[in-house]
Amino acid sequence: METEMKRNVTLSAIALVFSAGLASAAEINPGVAQLAAQLGVSASEYTVVELNQLAAAKRDGDQSTVDFLLSHFNRAAEGAASVNPGKAQFAAQLGVDASQYTGAELQQILNARRDGDLQAEAFVRSHTNRQTYDIAPQPARGRDA
Structure with missing residues (x-):
């Protein structure tokens, strides 16, 4: 309670x-x-x-x-190429390559594992989360305008 x-x-x-x-x-x-x-x-x-x-x-x-x-290791320079000792240890605990993921992505993998969400983990590990989408394309001038 x-x-x-x-x-x-x-x-x-x-x-x-x-x-x-x-x-x-x-x-x-x-x-x-x-x-x-x-x-x-x-x-x-x-x-x-x-x-x-x-x-x-x-x-x-x-x-x-x-x-x-x-x-505050999470505040170190982010980016897939930057690997500091804290990020390396965090990635090692998750069993992934630290150079392939940002600190935020490592945290997302950890959260997905904690929640038992295999789909969310696969989403981040496949780097699908890095894709950009054109959700609302702008009309071109002329016929489509």
């Missing part, structure tokens, strides 16, 4: 953060401050995304992800 209450409070805080709109990095709204306080970290040191990832990792008892986020 207590864990359900904590989960509801955390979800409420997350909803408050998102309902408050997008804030600049220098601006800390009450929802972000509350979520950071619940997690025992400083709101000025973490982004909303990092706080949400930290909350999920703590909820799931995933200490390696908690340590990864608290160390």
